[in-house]
Amino acid sequence: MSIAPARDDLDALRREAWALIAAAVTDGLAPFHTPTIATADGEGAPRLRTVVLRAADAAAGTVRFHTDLRSAKAGELAGDPRTAVHFFDPARKVQVQLAGRAVIAGIAEEDARSAWETARPSSRTGYGVMPGPGTPIAGGGSYRLPGTAAEIAAGAAHFGAVTVTADRLDWLSLDATGHRRARFVRTATAWQGTWLVP
Numbered sequence: 200m201s202i203a204p205a206r207d208d209l210d211a212l213r214r215e216a217w218a219l220i221a222a223a224v225t226d227g228l229a230p231f232h233t234p235t236i237a238t239a240d241g242e243g244a245p246r247l248r249t250v251v252l253r254a255a256d257a258a259a260g261t262v263r264f265h266t267d268l269r270s271a272k273a274g275e276l277a278g279d280p281r282t283a284v285h286f287f288d289p290a291r292k293v294q295v296q297l298a299g300r301a302v303i304a305g306i307a308e309e310d311a312r313s314a315w316e317t318a319r320p321s322s323r324t325g326y327g328v329m330p331g332p333g334t335p336i337a338g339g340g341s342y343r344l345p346g347t348a349a350e351i352a353a354g355a356a357h358f359g360a361v362t363v364t365a366d367r368l369d370w371l372s373l374d375a376t377g378h379r380r381a382r383f384v385r386t387a388t389a390w391q392g393t394w395l396v397p
């Protein structure tokens with residue numbers, strides 16, 4: 200993918216950040232395809248995990264991932280929707296961090312229903328796992344995946360589409376000729392950017 204680096208133009212830098220995120224939705228080999236999502240647990244302690252980036256909308260400032268509604272992260276985001284999303288591309292030496300709020304849609308909502316309907320069968324299967332994700336089990340294989348089409352379809356009840364609306368974007372790029380760091384904060388009408396010391 201040829202996304203030209205924007206060095207000293209704040210607006211171009213923000214556009215580049217969103218272009219990298221958007222391109223990674225369909226590029227399974229892009230490092231930005233698998234960001235890290237942060238939540239706080241019930242005691243406020245930080246928790247991080249990898250997810251697959253499923254959608255991005257630069258104009259709306261949103262990214263989406265899918266998860267099992269029985270997972271710890273789904274419960275944590277339901278309790279406190281504040282989240283952060285971390286992207287890192289080692290070849291470009293670019294880090295992008297989003298901070299914002301998550302909204303979880305279940306299968307009764309259009310966002311999740313259309314995502315479920317277009318998901319690959321292999322992706323759907325996991326949502327029918329029993330018992331639910333994170334349940335302690337006697338042995339590593341002591342869980343059951345759905346075996347029939349009806350069981351796989353029943354997994355839809357556990358499927359969640361999580362949309363994060365960013366209100367802050369942090370950019371850091373490392374370059375031998377000079378690192379660049381910037382922060383963009385969403386105002387009512389636009390993104391306000393400022394350079395920071397790297």
Ligand SMILES: Cc1cc2nc3c(=O)[nH]c(=O)nc-3n(C[C@H](O)[C@H](O)[C@H](O)COP(=O)(O)O)c2cc1C
Binds near residue numbers: 246249265271332333
């Ligand atoms: C490459 C990779 C991609 C993953 N993608 C997702 C994903 O899209 N959604 C998800 O819920 N978990 C995904 N996981 C699993 C999570 O990282 C995590 O282990 C799991 O969801 C349980 O997290 P939780 O207990 O914090 O909710 C992925 C893991 C890896 C290694």
